[in-house]
Amino acid sequence: xxxxxxYQDQGLDDDDYDDFDNSQRLHSSYQxxxxxxxxxxxxxxxSRGELTLNLQKTPTASSFKSYQQTNFYxxxxxxxxxxxxxxxxxxxLVSLITENIISHPFIVLRRxxxxxxxxxxxxxxxxxxxxxxxxxxxRQGISALFKGLGSSLLVRGSLLAIEDVxxxxxxxxxxxxxxxxxxxxxxxxILKSISLGIVLPFYSASLVETVQSDIxxxxxxxxxxxxxxxxxxxxxxxxxxxxxxPVWALLPSGVxxxxxxxxxxxxxxxxxxxxLSRHYQNKEEKQGARSKDLSTINNEVExxxxxxxxxxxxxxxxxxxxxxxxxxxxxxxxxxxxxxxGTQVVPILTSYEGAFDCYVTTIQSEGFGGLYKxxxxxxxQFAAHLAVIKLSKWVFNQITEICSEKAPTKVTEFYNxxxxxxxxxxxxTVSRSLSYVSSLNDEP
Numbered sequence: 001x002x003x004x005x006x007y008q009d010q011g012l013d014d015d016d017y018d019d020f021d022n023s024q025r026l027h028s029s030y031q032x033x034x035x036x037x038x039x040x041x042x043x044x045x046x047s048r049g050e051l052t053l054n055l056q057k058t059p060t061a062s063s064f065k066s067y068q069q070t071n072f073y074x075x076x077x078x079x080x081x082x083x084x085x086x087x088x089x090x091x092x093l094v095s096l097i098t099e100n101i102i103s104h105p106f107i108v109l110r111r112x113x114x115x116x117x118x119x120x121x122x123x124x125x126x127x128x129x130x131x132x133x134x135x136x137x138x139r140q141g142i143s144a145l146f147k148g149l150g151s152s153l154l155v156r157g158s159l160l161a162i163e164d165v166x167x168x169x170x171x172x173x174x175x176x177x178x179x180x181x182x183x184x185x186x187x188x189x190i191l192k193s194i195s196l197g198i199v200l201p202f203y204s205a206s207l208v209e210t211v212q213s214d215i216x217x218x219x220x221x222x223x224x225x226x227x228x229x230x231x232x233x234x235x236x237x238x239x240x241x242x243x244x245x246p247v248w249a250l251l252p253s254g255v256x257x258x259x260x261x262x263x264x265x266x267x268x269x270x271x272x273x274x275x276l277s278r279h280y281q282n283k284e285e286k287q288g289a290r291s292k293d294l295s296t297i298n299n300e301v302e303x304x305x306x307x308x309x310x311x312x313x314x315x316x317x318x319x320x321x322x323x324x325x326x327x328x329x330x331x332x333x334x335x336x337x338x339x340x341x342g343t344q345v346v347p348i349l350t351s352y353e354g355a356f357d358c359y360v361t362t363i364q365s366e367g368f369g370g371l372y373k374x375x376x377x378x379x380x381q382f383a384a385h386l387a388v389i390k391l392s393k394w395v396f397n398q399i400t401e402i403c404s405e406k407a408p409t410k411v412t413e414f415y416n417x418x419x420x421x422x423x424x425x426x427x428x429t430v431s432r433s434l435s436y437v438s439s440l441n442d443e444p
Contacts, residue, residue, distance in 0.1 A: 099310070109123075122369050173187060249327075330351070
């Protein structure tokens with residue numbers, strides 16, 4: 001077994017000795033002591049003096065232990081891929097927060113426009129909403145745009161909790177994928193229908209808190225949504241207040257609209273996922289390189305498909321949502337802000353017999369545009385959502401570029417590549433030793 005001494009016997013010049021000397025002084029100054037025996041165990045020279053790597057074919061317990069104790073470092077590419085993966089998940093989290101919290105003011109505006117049957121302005125174009133928002137903010141403050149946020153989050157959380165409980169009791173799948181069988185798909189639809197039916201009265205109570213005016217009504221408590229929803233469940237056959245529709249009259253329309261909207265969103269998400277995946281694949285084939293980090297691409301495809309599914313389903317089912325909100329609010333004696341002026345309040349007084357009667361009456365008295373009242377708020381909601389996603393991507397891309405310009409942390413620690421230490425202590429020694437290490441790697 002040959003070692004460094006064989007190199008010395010073969011007549012190395014002074015520069016080579018200097019390189020070896022610098023390498024030893026570099027390691028000794030930073031307490032990296034590698035004995036000659038370890039070097040001999042891994043390298044050997046052939047008869048022609050070529051340096052070859054001696055690898056063990058079968059790993060032993062001692063070699064595995066020494067492998068664990070060796071200070072390896074990650075490549076810059078792996079650290080950049082990990083950073084991009086982390087930032088991709090962060091963008092998904094930002095999208096979730098935007099959908100549930102930042103979009104709530106636009107939901108308040110659109111629901112107030114939907115339920116007011118005698119309004120003069122339909123607010124189909126978003127430009128008409130700006131003066132109304134200014135008047136509301138001047139009279140009631142920013143809280144007028146975030147009313148009912150707590151109850152909305154509680155209802156959404158309750159829906160997820162109910163689905164999880166039913167899934168554990170019945171073993172029906174609460175999520176579907178490409179490997180789901182027809183039987184499992186049917187069980188999944190039953191689970192969704194039951195969950196929507198249970199949550200529907202609480203959703204109606206949350207709707208009241210979202211649209212009622214703060215200056216004409218008492219502010220509800222955090223858990224009042226459960227109290228009001230439970231009271232609507234108890235009033236199964238006889239309405240509790242005036243012309244309030246019973247639960248059995250709301251369940252068919254509410255479950256059908258909610259389930260149809262969900263199925264449509266699943267179909268659109270599946271189609272958009274396939275199209276976007278094919279687009280990314282064709283883009284990589286044109287560039288001549290395939291990405292090593294598939295999880296980042298999958299996250300981007302999933303984020304884009306979710307946004308496309310959300311936008312298309314909300315636009316298509318907007319008229320049905322208007323009808324559902326009106327029959328749910330009937331008989332609750334709710335007073336809302338008048339969005340024609342933004343400075344007055346008006347009561348909601350309707351006498352619909354059901355969902356179909358509400359649809360026909362709206363078409364006759366308000367025209368087809370009456371079903372799209374407040375559509376401008378929906379346009380502003382999606383514009384704000386996309387703007388937040390674009391801004392988040394830009395910020396995260398800037399962070400990625402800044403971090404990718406620096407050397408990886410473990411590489412810096414291994415070679416001690418701090419600017420001050422290189423310039424002040426061992427500038428020439430480090431550079432010559434590193435050049436020697438790279439020259440060893442380049443040799444055949």
